[in-house]
Amino acid sequence: MTSNQDLATLVSSAKEAKGYSYDSFAKACGGVPARQRLFQLINDPLKNFPDPATIKGLARGTGYTVTEIIMASARSLGLDVSDTEPDSVYVAGLHTLPASTREAFLQLGREIGVLATNQEPHVEAIPEIEPPTDIGSAGKRRDARPGQKTGSRAPDDGNIPLPDNWQDLAAGAPHESQVRRDREWTERGEESQDQGE
Secondary structure, eight states, rough: OOOTTHHHHHHHHHHHHHTHHHHHHHHHTTTTOOOOHHHHHHHHHSOOOOOHHHHHHHHHHHHOOHHHHHHHHHTTTTTTOOOSOOTTOTTTGGOOOOOOOOHHHHHHHHHHHHTTTTOOOOOOOOOOOOSOBBOOOTSSSSOOOOTOOOOOOOSSSSEEEEEEEEHHHTTTTOOOHHHHHHHHHHHEHHHHHHGGO
């Protein structure tokens, strides 16, 4: 940044640092401001704020940013300005980041500001959602009639969801292969080996 320089000091120091003559300085600025105007900016008190073309040309010729030229111009006109506010934070390249990232930085700054002023941070309450008592396979709520199986699922504890007929599976109904094997043993007159267990 320009260390609180006024415009005359800023333009003069850039001219000296780059070894410009007034003609070469005007060329480096793209022709605006012209050599006579550059001489005035360095040697005469600034009476009016420079026009946008002059500001852009000075930024091009000096290597300073447009913001730095504007701030130096304001100081030359007697305005009390600084390059940054005392509580502001400059993040280099922030303007090149996606909008969502910029907003995250701004939100972080707001939260820090709240903490610095010892205020309670604004926290949005998260509404509690009561889980439905019975969800059918189509995802719609069903009300069970007396004596009807509801197909209700076990609570979600991070495990793999159970199939809709989990209650039938858990009831201990024999598997088809076991039924077939028991029938074959009965036909042969043998006892099932599972009966002793």
